[in-house]
Amino acid sequence: MIKILVAGPPDFINRIQSMTRQSYANDIRIISLNNNPSSAIEALEGNARGAHAVLLGFHDEEIELMIDMATRNEVTGTIFISEENPAKCFRKWTKYRAKVALKGNELKSIFNYFTQYPELISRNTQKETNVFGDEPEDIPEVIRGESDSKARVEMVRLRENQKRGIPVRPKIISIFGQKGGVGKTVISVSMAESLAVLTDLDVAILDLDMNRAYGDVIRYFGNIVEKKDALICSGANNKAPSPQEKTLAAWANFPWDHRANRDTVENYLIKHRKNLCYLPPLRRLAEEEFINYELVQKVISVIHRHFPAIVIDCGNTLSDSVVAAMESSDEIMIVVSPEYPVLDNLSHFATDIVNQLNTADGTVRVVMNEKRDGASLKNTDETIAQITGGYPLIAEFPYDPAVYNKLAQQALVPHLGGELIPFLEVMDKVLKELFPRELFGNDDKEKKGNMFKKFFRFGKKANL
Incomplete structure (x- = not known):
């Protein structure tokens, strides 16, 4: 079972949920949904209960910030970016070691990737700890954190200072x-x-x-x-x-x-x-x-x-x-x-x-x-x-x-x-x-x- 974290606007989340139920219910499990960048960054920092993959559907500037946080915190899951034109954006995201998935076929890209590299699933043996409280259901509720809480801003500030x-x-x-x-x-x-x-x-x-x-x-x-x-x-x-x-x-x-x-x-x-x-x-x-x-x-x-x-x-x-x-x-x-x-x-x-x-x-x-x-x-x-x-x-x-x-x-x-x-x-x-x-x-x-x-x-x- 491939465990993924999904972060993006509400329409993106609804579409991914629907695709999961219809086509990948036995292969992919969504363990965390986040509809704003702040809670998504928090989930990435905690690696969201050992997710194998992270699927992002926000605007480019928000994705760059989140990927930067993920790479500096050594998130073990593979990051996938939803794009309408993957060929055009491929070079942009590869510098972050992220994969690009065609919009509408994101789950297919994730499934094919882990089918080709099954060892990545077994390698991620991190203990599942629920950073959000209750044990997740098959399709969890969307995590709604503060859109720009002081704690998130403080974390971003510290990371940027360390980077520079x-x-x-x-x-x-x-x-x-x-x-x-x-x-x-x-x-x-x-x-x-x-x-x-x-x-x-x-x-x-x-x-x-x-x-x-x-x-x-x-x-x-x-x-x-x-x-x-x-x-x-x-x-x-x-x-x-x-x-x-x-x-x-x-x-x-x-x-x-x-x-x-x-x-x-x-x-x-x-x-x-x-x-x-x-x-x-x-x-x-x-x-x-x-x-x-x-x-x-x-x-x-x-x-x-x-x-x-x-x-x-x-x-x-x-x-x-x-x-x-x-x-x-x-x-x-x-x-x-x-x-x-x-x-x-x-x-x-x-x-x-x-x-x-x-x-x-x-x-x-x-x-x-x-x-x-x-x-x-x-x-x-x-x-x-x-x-x-x-x-x-x-x-x-x-x-x-x-x-x-x-x-x-x-x-x-x-x-x-x-x-x-x-x-x-x-x-x-x-x-x-x-x-x-x-x-x-x-x-x-x-x-x-x-x-x-x-x-x-x-x-x-x-x-x-």
């Missing part, structure tokens, strides 16, 4: 402030661009500050009003689906069945550099009604499939969309300014955030920005723990005129990889606090590189 040689799981970081003007966007943009420049990570910035049209992140990449419209309404360079506007509000119409397709996801983002994209919240303030808790969580989960590191500028309003972002985050950074009213309420504010969110205390950290001489929390009569409510203070960014001069003159935020100003010295420490140091390469090489840059600049000035 990233030693640890990167993070989603939400940056929030008690009030406007404390430097949330400056820190968000500088952190994301520094991370993209210093590492090989794909980084995305999500702007949830909806107090103005376009948000602030797009402006801090040097974009004036006319350029903002051109970027948001720019078309795609590939054949994948793309929106009319590249904003978070436009994701309400995202083709979710294409979420595993990197090109489609990038078409819904604005690319700043090769490994850095960002997403403005909206083009018109009236579009805020399209942005809600569920949409934000879905958008973050989809983007995180392809961008291991996400920095979220949350603004200073604890809306449902910001709550969704924070609950999806590994780290929450509260940015404060060295002003008495802000610091006086900080401990209660941080505690209120934790109480409102489905998150752990350890995810909340405090950052002071625009610290001037003598304004350090370390110089106050109270202990830092009393001021922050026990949440760790990980950095005190100094007031650095170079940052605001660059903003005023070029509408750009400084980032690591260029001239090392006091603000960026602190940013370097923050990144190495939040991310493992091995992501940033050899510190000695960095120091030598900075010395070379300083020497080169000095020599250039001297020659002038």
